[in-house]
Amino acid sequence: MTVSPITVCVTGAAGQISYSLLSMLAAGNVFGPEQPVALHLLEIPPALPALAGVVMELLDGAYPLLHAVTQTADPSVAFADADIAVLVGAFPRRAGMERKDLLEKNLPIFKRQAHALNEHASKHVKVVVVGNPANTNAMVLAAFAPDIPPANISALTRLDHNRTRAQVAARLDVPVQSVAGVCIWGNHSSTQYPDITRATVDNAPVFDKLGSFETVARDFIPTIQKRGAAVIKARGFSSAMSAASAIADHLRSWVCGDEHVVSMAVPSDGSYGIKEGVFFSFPVRCMGDGVVEIVKGIEIDEFSKRYIDATAEELYAEREEALALLE
Ligand code: NAD
Ligand code: LMR
Structure with a gap:
């Protein structure tokens, strides 16, 4: 039996966490050895060249389960029909900062992405928020994505x-x-x-x-x-x-x-x-x-x-x- 690919959107796809995550998704370490994966990778425009390098490496990995890869700076493309959204893209904390110091910088990102997810993702999309402050970013996402059931949104602990x-x-x-x-x-x-x-x-x-x-x-x-x-x-x-x-x-x-x-x-x-x-x-x-x-x-x-x-x-x-x- 052929299994349909699952569409997984990863934001901040040229960043550090994604560099470790994407190969796990492509290798079947997350959704199992029978499940093909289509990756939708979102970055901000200045990071698109670096993302292109990451995509080269994904292709060079010759992962049998990697069905397709899309790279974009347009959230409406990245979130299109996503079954899973992994929201990593955000500014990370530097030495001496508390995670809540990131509120002002990162909340607007999640508000904007909430609108795009709401419009373009699968209505059953499951979202995990990783970018800090993760719990509050997830709350913002739920508040601004009214068509996604809050139970389909989580934050990483x-x-x-x-x-x-x-x-x-x-x-x-x-x-x-x-x-x-x-x-x-x-x-x-x-x-x-x-x-x-x-x-x-x-x-x-x-x-x-x-x-x-x-x-x-x-x-x-x-x-x-x-x-x-x-x-x-x-x-x-x-x-x-x-x-x-x-x-x-x-x-x-x-x-x-x-x-x-x-x-x-x-x-x-x-x-x-x-x-x-x-x-x-x-x-x-x-x-x-x-x-x-x-x-x-x-x-x-x-x-x-x-x-x-x-x-x-x-x-x-x-x-x-x-x-x-x-x-
Ligand atoms: P990073 O700086 O290496 O990568 C972040 C990437 O996000 C960058 O490539 C950047 O260009 C991109 N980005 C920024 N704004 C974006 C936007 N609007 N849309 C799409 N992409 C965007 O950082 P990292 O080490 O990968 O960490 C990412 C986030 O995860 C940080 O906020 C960090 O604090 C958080 N984090 C959370 C946990 C947790 O357990 N919840 C653990 C570790 C890190
Ligand atoms: C962590 O727990 O390692 C991350 O959330 C990074 C941070 O800001 O502490």
């Missing part, structure tokens, strides 16, 4: 989720695949709450082995919250290889389903007291075909509640700031 699993594995000297039960609550920012209170290794709880509440608050949590800044300081650029890998994980879980609970920033439905109107990272189950359910009924202890409340407050404030900026 899988990188934080993967960082959390990797740190648990490193600290306990166990294989990363044995670690489960972690999740990220809230904003993809330094207020995010990497929750290891229910972490398991081979299904056995391990929180006690990772320290006391005091040491976890002093060491483990800030390590994850500040990991993006640590990579920027060390590399001079923001994380790209690990971000691309997390995007691949996010899309694979979302489209193909996942037996494990993962983390995604999705529109809040009021769960855990988080007000509607913000994109909040929750522990979620991906049921396949784009169906995502927030995991309900987790008992939130006082320790976790303080963190969850703080990151929610940051997102409410970012929302107000964003809406005022865009008025």
Whole structure:
């Protein structure tokens, strides 16, 4: 049986993250070894020559699943009939900046792209926002793309989720695949709450082995919250290889389903007291075909509640700031 190609639009396609991501999409590492992919690559005009070089490399990769590649600076072409949109294109954070410092620069990009997505993408398009501040950019996108169901829009916190699993594995000297039960609550920012209170290794709880509440608050949590800044300081650029890998994980879980609970920033439905109107990272189950359910009924202890409340407050404030900026 011939499988029809899936159309995947990637914005910021000549940038660092895309340079790692595009080969994964073309090689079948995201949607599986039977699924052909048509890539629609969007850039700003000054970056089109660099994008042409990336496209040469994609063709030189001779990927059997790469059905077609379109390169353009026109969002209406890039988003045309897109089944999946990966919104990476934005200014990255530099050393000393907080992600919210990017609000003013990046929000207008997402407002403009919302209109184009709304007009030109498939009505079932699934969108993952990567460009920072990712949660608030996703909120803006949902606000200005009224025909796309908000449930089809998400923001990436899988990188934080993967960082959390990797740190648990490193600290306990166990294989990363044995670690489960972690999740990220809230904003993809330094207020995010990497929750290891229910972490398991081979299904056995391990929180006690990772320290006391005091040491976890002093060491483990800030390590994850500040990991993006640590990579920027060390590399001079923001994380790209690990971000691309997390995007691949996010899309694979979302489209193909996942037996494990993962983390995604999705529109809040009021769960855990988080007000509607913000994109909040929750522990979620991906049921396949784009169906995502927030995991309900987790008992939130006082320790976790303080963190969850703080990151929610940051997102409410970012929302107000964003809406005022865009008025
Ligand atoms: P980069 O500067 O290497 O690439 C960004 C690309 O986007 C550039 O090529 C630029 O020309 C392009 N671009 C800018 N405006 C555009 C527009 N309007 N339309 C299309 N393309 C546009 O940056 P990068 O390292 O690839 O990071 C991209 C974004 O992802 C940054 O905002 C960064 O902070 C963010 N990021 C998010 C996560 C996450 O986990 N959510 C992780 C890492 C990086
Ligand atoms: C990250 O988490 O590595 C990215 O969001 C880059 C950043 O700005 O920290």
